[in-house]
Amino acid sequence: MVKRYEGQIQTVEAITAALILISVLAIVVEATSVTPLTSSFTNQHVKLELQNIGADILTSMDETAYAGAPTTNPNVPSYLKKSVTDWINCTGGYEWYAWSNNSSKYVPLINSADIPLDTPLSNTLSFLISNQSNTGAAYNVEVRYSNIQGQIMNTKMIWNGDPSENSVTVSRVIVLHDQDLAAPDSCVIPDISPNTTLHNVIEIRLTMWVM
Amino acid sequence: MKAIKDDGGQMSIDFLIGIMIFLIAFIFLFAAIPSMFTPFQSNSDELTMIADRVAATLVENELCITAGTNESLPSIIDIAKVDLLNDRLSNPAIEEATRKKLGLDNGNTVYHLQVLLQLDNGTTISIPGNDKPGNQNVGQSRRFVYVRYMNGYGTAYYPGLKALLVVRVW
Numbered sequence: 001m002v003k004r005y006e007g008q009i010q011t012v013e014a015i016t017a018a019l020i021l022i023s024v025l026a027i028v029v030e031a032t033s034v035t036p037l038t039s040s041f042t043n044q045h046v047k048l049e050l051q052n053i054g055a056d057i058l059t060s061m062d063e064t065a066y067a068g069a070p071t072t073n074p075n076v077p078s079y080l081k082k083s084v085t086d087w088i089n090c091t092g093g094y095e096w097y098a099w100s101n102n103s104s105k106y107v108p109l110i111n112s113a114d115i116p117l118d119t120p121l122s123n124t125l126s127f128l129i130s131n132q133s134n135t136g137a138a139y140n141v142e143v144r145y146s147n148i149q150g151q152i153m154n155t156k157m158i159w160n161g162d163p164s165e166n167s168v169t170v171s172r173v174i175v176l177h178d179q180d181l182a183a184p185d186s187c188v189i190p191d192i193s194p195n196t197t198l199h200n201v202i203e204i205r206l207t208m209w210v211m
Numbered sequence: 212m213k214a215i216k217d218d219g220g221q222m223s224i225d226f227l228i229g230i231m232i233f234l235i236a237f238i239f240l241f242a243a244i245p246s247m248f249t250p251f252q253s254n255s256d257e258l259t260m261i262a263d264r265v266a267a268t269l270v271e272n273e274l275c276i277t278a279g280t281n282e283s284l285p286s287i288i289d290i291a292k293v294d295l296l297n298d299r300l301s302n303p304a305i306e307e308a309t310r311k312k313l314g315l316d317n318g319n320t321v322y323h324l325q326v327l328l329q330l331d332n333g334t335t336i337s338i339p340g341n342d343k344p345g346n347q348n349v350g351q352s353r354r355f356v357y358v359r360y361m362n363g364y365g366t367a368y369y370p371g372l373k374a375l376l377v378v379r380v381w
Binding site: 067 | 234237242263270278286287329331333369370375
């Protein structure tokens with residue numbers, strides 16, 4: 001029994017066979033690995049859908065006056081503008097907010113004593129995260145403005161971390177006047193035209209990505 | 212040592228060549244077979260594009276609030292027009308014509324349509340209620356809208372209830 005070596009595989013052949021089998025397995029696994037984030041039509045469609053939803057949010061909120069009924073009064077801000085001015089005017093001053101699953105609110109990141117963000121935009125984003133309409137997406141909101149030297153500055157309103165490679169950004173431009181703000185001389189957005197009622201022109205940027 | 216002289220039953224170069232040819236054929240089949248059936252299996256890419264277009268038509272035109280003579284507010288939806296669409300899609304006499312009007316006709320097939328409105332207050336409106344996708348391919352597209360009830364009160368009247376509009380085509 002011990003002396004009979006017939007029918008056995010020898011070391012070099014065994015290694016060769018093992019290599020061939022492993023390389024075949026590797027090729028097969030590589031060839032069929034498709035994840036939700038693989039670049040494909042489906043991935044493109046997920047991004048298109050997010051872009052549509054984001055553009056819908058900004059459009060619908062910007063064309064709706066912050067009032068109890070339709071109005072043609074130009075002094076009534078839109079829901080989108082109201083979201084920005086409420087954020088600027090809030091008692092704690094300029095603050096970043098992040099989504100909290102525990103309280104289902106956008107809670108302050110810097111000073112936890114501040115109250116959670118409660119603006120029309122944050123409520124809309126909360127609705128899109130809720131179980132009723134779960135889009136499975138995360139949202140960042142940034143505000144971009146120019147200072148008096150003409151440099152473009154960026155500040156964060158809602159920040160849920162760095163977006164993934166497959167994020168989509170939509171933006172909308174809003175004009176702020178001095179009378180929209182509680183403290184026009186000391187707020188986070190500088191006055192670019194001190195001698196007129198124009199305060200600044202800001203770009204509100206909504207970045208969305210699938211988690 | 213007798214064993215060194217005894218070559219019987221060992222793996223030869225012939226076997227290696229044979230198994231390599233077999234594995235190459237195996238890999239080729241793995242790669243080729245799924246694409247051989249592609250023309251017969253999936254039309255979901257096409258359905259997804261149709262769903263995108265129908266969602267855009269509904270949200271930016273068909274269902275939206277009209278202000279003045281020829282203005283409409285995109286992404287803001289009139290619940291009366293939702294009810295009208297539901298009536299048209301539920302009426303067997305004009306159902307197919309309604310779907311054709313929305314661009315759900317590719318010349319051979321008139322596709323089925325389901326619209327879901329997932330409202331802020333927790334309710335979901337399904338149009339038409341009795342037509343549901345089975346186990347075939349479905350294209351889906353989602354939009355964010357405000358739904359306004361012109362006869363309602365509070366936020367339902369203005370600015371409207373926040374809602375996610377889901378369009379399914381099959």
